[in-house]
Amino acid sequence: MESSSQRSWDALVVGGGACGLMAAVTAAKRGLGVLVLEKNAAPGIKILASGGGHCNFTNRSADAGQYLGESAHFMKSALRAWPPEKTLAFFAEFGIGAAERKHGQLFVASGKAAQIKEALLTALDHAGGKILTATAGIGAHREAEFWRVETNRGSFRSRELVLATGGLAYPQLGATGFALDLARELGLRVTETAPGLVPLTADDSLAPVCASLSGLAVNARVSCGKASFEENVLFTHEGLSGPAILQISSYWRPGMGVEIDWIPGESGSEPVAEAALRLARESSPKRLLATVLESILPGRMLLLVRHVLGNRQACLEKKMAELRREDEKAITAILHRFPFRPTGTRGYRKAEVMRGGVDSAELSSGTLEARKVPGLFIGGEAVDVTGWLGGYNLQWAWASGHAIGEALGK
Ligand SMILES: Cc1cc2nc3c(=O)[nH]c(=O)nc-3n(C[C@H](O)[C@H](O)[C@H](O)COP(=O)(O)OP(=O)(O)OC[C@H]3O[C@@H](n4cnc5c(N)ncnc54)[C@H](O)[C@@H]3O)c2cc1C
Known part of the structure; x- marks a missing residue:
C-alpha cells in the first residue's frame, strides 16, 4: 500500500486547528483525498484551551461588523455561506448543545471544549480524511501541477495546498509563522501583525x-x-x-x-x-x-x-x-x-489572537484561494481578519475553513 508521503493527495492541509480541520472535513465529505499535517502531538490544542476550556465556539450575532482588518468586507462572503446557525447545526449533529452567555456568546453547553475537537476528528474520520500529527511543515513549492510540502517527516505531494497554521498568538500552544513566511515567499503581501485581544x-x-x-x-x-x-x-x-x-x-x-x-x-x-x-x-x-x-x-x-x-x-x-x-x-x-x-x-504569549496576517486583497473572498498562486488556499487566523472577543475568531475559522473545503478540487 502507498504511504502518506508516496501518495499524491488531492489536498494537503497544513495545520490541524479549527480552520484546517473544518476545511479537511468539508473537502473529504465531497470525496477528495485530504491529508492534514499537524505539528503538535495532537490536533486542535487551541480549541481545548478556548473560552477557558469551555470553548466559546461561535457568536449568535457574528457578522462583518465585529471583525478588524484592512478590508471591512472581505469576511462577508464566507460568513454568509457559513453563518453561526451552520456552526450550531454542524456540532449539534454530534450532540453538542450551546449555552448562551452575554453578548450572544455561545459556549459548549457541557462546558467541555474537547467535545468540539472530538466532533471534528470524528467527522474527518467518517469522511475518509487523514491526519498526521507531530508533522511540521517546513516549506512548500510547486512541482509542475503538484505542491511538494517538506516536513520534519519527509515530503508530501498534493494537487492543492491549504495553509491553516493560524497566527503568532499563544506560541506555547503551537502557533508558528509558517503560513505568513510561506505566503511572503510565494509573493503574497502580509499586513503588519501584532498581538490582539491582549492585556x-x-x-x-x-x-x-x-x-x-x-x-x-x-x-x-x-x-x-x-x-x-x-x-x-x-x-x-x-x-x-x-x-x-x-x-x-x-x-x-x-x-x-x-x-x-x-x-x-x-x-x-x-x-x-x-x-x-x-x-x-x-x-x-x-x-x-x-x-x-x-x-x-x-x-x-x-x-x-x-x-x-x-x-x-x-x-x-x-x-x-x-x-x-x-x-x-x-x-x-x-x-x-x-x-x-x-x-x-503583554505580547503574543498572552494574546488570544494575532492582528493582521496575509493581506485579504491577495485572496478570493469566496474561496480564500490566492489570486496570484492558483491551488493555494489560506484561512483562519493566518489571514488579516481579526474578530472581537466572544466566539468571533472561531466562527471565522469555521467559515473560512468551510469556504476552502467547498472550493478545493473545483
Ligand atoms: C487561550 C485562547 C483562548 C481562546 N478562546 C477563544 C474562544 O473561546 N472563542 C473564539 O472564537 N476564539 C478563541 N480564541 C482564538 C481562536 O482559538 C483562534 O482564533 C482560532 O483557533 C484560530 O484557528 P486557526 O485554525 O486559524 O489556527 P489554530 O487554531 O492556531 O490552528 C493552527 C494549527 O496549526 C498548527 N501548526 C502551526 N505551524 C505548523 C506547521 N509549520 N506545520 C504543521 N502544523 C502547524 C498548530 O499547531 C495548530 O494546531 C482563543 C485563543 C487563545 C490563545
Missing part, C-alpha cells in the same frame, strides 16, 4: 497601583479612537486586562491613549459621578469627599484616584461643602475620562 501594560508610575488592586474587576467603558466597549476591566500586576481591555487592545496602537469611564452611564441627564457629588454636597455637606467616593467606587479604587490626584489629594479629606469646583471637576474627569497611556501589550 495592556501600565507605566512605572501606574503599575504599582494596578498591582495593589490586582484581581479587582470593574465594569467600565473603555475607548480608543472610535472604538468603545463596556465590559469588565481587570487590574493586574502589570497593568490592565479583562474583556473590555482585551477588546480595545485590538484597536490600540503604540503611542495612543485609552480613555476609561469607571462609572459608565448617567443618573438623570448627568454622568453618575457628577450626580453623586452634587447630591452629596446638597444632602450631606459634612461628609468627606473620600467617604462619598468610597460609596460609589468598587473595591479599593480610591487608591487609583489618589494616585492620579498626586499632590492635590488633600482635597479627598475635605468636607463636601468645602470642596472647590476645580477639585470636583478633576475627580469627575478621573472617574469618567481616566487617561490610560499603555506602554505596550
Whole structure:
C-alpha cells in the first residue's frame, strides 16, 4: 500500500486547528483525498484551551461588523455561506448543545471544549480524511501541477495546498509563522501583525497601583479612537486586562491613549459621578469627599484616584461643602475620562489572537484561494481578519475553513 508521503493527495492541509480541520472535513465529505499535517502531538490544542476550556465556539450575532482588518468586507462572503446557525447545526449533529452567555456568546453547553475537537476528528474520520500529527511543515513549492510540502517527516505531494497554521498568538500552544513566511515567499503581501485581544501594560508610575488592586474587576467603558466597549476591566500586576481591555487592545496602537469611564452611564441627564457629588454636597455637606467616593467606587479604587490626584489629594479629606469646583471637576474627569497611556501589550504569549496576517486583497473572498498562486488556499487566523472577543475568531475559522473545503478540487 502507498504511504502518506508516496501518495499524491488531492489536498494537503497544513495545520490541524479549527480552520484546517473544518476545511479537511468539508473537502473529504465531497470525496477528495485530504491529508492534514499537524505539528503538535495532537490536533486542535487551541480549541481545548478556548473560552477557558469551555470553548466559546461561535457568536449568535457574528457578522462583518465585529471583525478588524484592512478590508471591512472581505469576511462577508464566507460568513454568509457559513453563518453561526451552520456552526450550531454542524456540532449539534454530534450532540453538542450551546449555552448562551452575554453578548450572544455561545459556549459548549457541557462546558467541555474537547467535545468540539472530538466532533471534528470524528467527522474527518467518517469522511475518509487523514491526519498526521507531530508533522511540521517546513516549506512548500510547486512541482509542475503538484505542491511538494517538506516536513520534519519527509515530503508530501498534493494537487492543492491549504495553509491553516493560524497566527503568532499563544506560541506555547503551537502557533508558528509558517503560513505568513510561506505566503511572503510565494509573493503574497502580509499586513503588519501584532498581538490582539491582549492585556495592556501600565507605566512605572501606574503599575504599582494596578498591582495593589490586582484581581479587582470593574465594569467600565473603555475607548480608543472610535472604538468603545463596556465590559469588565481587570487590574493586574502589570497593568490592565479583562474583556473590555482585551477588546480595545485590538484597536490600540503604540503611542495612543485609552480613555476609561469607571462609572459608565448617567443618573438623570448627568454622568453618575457628577450626580453623586452634587447630591452629596446638597444632602450631606459634612461628609468627606473620600467617604462619598468610597460609596460609589468598587473595591479599593480610591487608591487609583489618589494616585492620579498626586499632590492635590488633600482635597479627598475635605468636607463636601468645602470642596472647590476645580477639585470636583478633576475627580469627575478621573472617574469618567481616566487617561490610560499603555506602554505596550503583554505580547503574543498572552494574546488570544494575532492582528493582521496575509493581506485579504491577495485572496478570493469566496474561496480564500490566492489570486496570484492558483491551488493555494489560506484561512483562519493566518489571514488579516481579526474578530472581537466572544466566539468571533472561531466562527471565522469555521467559515473560512468551510469556504476552502467547498472550493478545493473545483
Ligand atoms: C487561550 C485562547 C483562548 C481562546 N478562546 C477563544 C474562544 O473561546 N472563542 C473564539 O472564537 N476564539 C478563541 N480564541 C482564538 C481562536 O482559538 C483562534 O482564533 C482560532 O483557533 C484560530 O484557528 P486557526 O485554525 O486559524 O489556527 P489554530 O487554531 O492556531 O490552528 C493552527 C494549527 O496549526 C498548527 N501548526 C502551526 N505551524 C505548523 C506547521 N509549520 N506545520 C504543521 N502544523 C502547524 C498548530 O499547531 C495548530 O494546531 C482563543 C485563543 C487563545 C490563545
